[in-house]
């Protein structure tokens with residue numbers, strides 16, 4: 001699968017193109033790690049394993065405010081022998097038959113008790129209680145036994161986990177104020193095109209603001225990379241070459257624009273002159289058809305580097321990022337091989353396919369809590385950033401049909 005072909009002949013269907021990226025991602029094993037304080041680890045990739053430092057819960061825990069009793073006593077009147085709050089433990093003698101201990105949520109179950117009856121489910125008379133009429137209590141009810149969630153030493157978080165708030169909370173429960181995470185991969189972003197101006201400049205009527213560098217930087221940061229924005233590269237071989245030589249020091253190189261058929265689309269030519277191998281130079285998809293994926297050889301101290309030439313049209317740039325760049329970037333950040341985030345949803349309106357092309361169109365996903373529904377967002381083509389901002393996902397229309405009908409279940413690319 002991993003082979004080198006002359007650029008212009010290497011056009012893939014969508015699925016093989018994705019398989020090609022994932023095949024390369026599977027060989028990526030970053031090594032550099034750093035220790036970070038726990039809250040700085042959000043969205044970073046864990047470079048170690050986290051084990052339970054003690055049983056969780058560390059004691060048989062009441063899950064309700066109520067009374068700790070022996071379940072076999074539940075039919076009788078019980079004398080209240082004392083109270084246990086969360087943060088306390090019962091230092092008196094084990095619960096005697098015919099007695100109950102008032103207990104709060106989160107408090108340890110005293111010896112002799114095996115269940116908790118909720119305070120709302122008892123009738124209290126002075127210092128004694130009785131289960132309310134019709135109430136019964138099973139052994140273990142409203143109690144989580146010691147170690148039921150995890151035993152000391154159990155592996156709770158795997159190396160390669162992308163740390164979400166749920167993982168941060170679990171690491172905190174294990175007493176981990178710091179974690180070892182993989183160093184963020186650096187990603188050079190080079191926008192090409194003579195028509196581009198930076199945000200700080202006032203564009204002339206024929207000029208375009210360099211929005212792709214910002215869109216890509218945001219996508220890179222969201223996907224766990226460290227964006228490095230380079231100056232705009234003009235459509236000139238020597239200047240493009242100089243910027244690519246500087247940018248290849250990053251772990252991954254992203255170029256936008258200059259990959260189509262035009263006379264000034266020089267990106268592939270310059271990459272080839274630098275010894276690049278090309279895995280694909282186009283994908284039968286829309287938008288994003290001219291997308292290029294390859295690798296620059298090692299040069300001096302700089303190891304071989306993957307690169308993507310992303311089409312300059314801003315929605316093509318973003319769609320091809322989600323489909324191809326993000327999986328490789330995740331691998332470079334230590335998270336292993338992850339395909340893009342696809343889900344299934346029901347089409348809420350008819351949608352036109354294009355035989356031979358996988359269409360990945362800006363769309364809006366809603367859910368009526370029974371099933372997710374998706375509808376296309378009207379757009380003016382792959383330069384329409386306003387339509388893209390109105391969308392929250394992309395509808396994936398496979399290449400084998402001219403028409404998709406309301407009610408069809410289709411794939412959706414999340415972003």
Ligand SMILES: Nc1nc2c(c(=O)[nH]1)N[C@H]1C(S)=C(S)[C@@H](COP(=O)(O)OP(=O)(O)OC[C@H]3O[C@@H](n4cnc5c(N)ncnc54)[C@H](O)[C@@H]3O)O[C@H]1N2
Pocket residue numbers: 191192193195196208209210211212213256257258259260261262265287288289290310311312313314316382383
């Ligand atoms: N004869 C053909 N023409 C085109 C083809 C084709 O197959 N045959 N493919 C079309 C498709 S599809 C796309 S996508 C574009 C991609 O072209 P490039 O990657 O070479 O991009 P450019 O021509 O440089 O720019 C396209 C478009 O995007 C705007 N752009 C570029 N960079 C930025 C940026 N950094 N920020 C904002 N906007 C940007 C640029 O101004 C153009 O409007 O080619 C089609 N043509």
Ligand code: MOO
Pocket residue numbers: 285286287288289290311313316382383
């Ligand atoms: O990627 Mo091009 O924008 O298909 O339109």
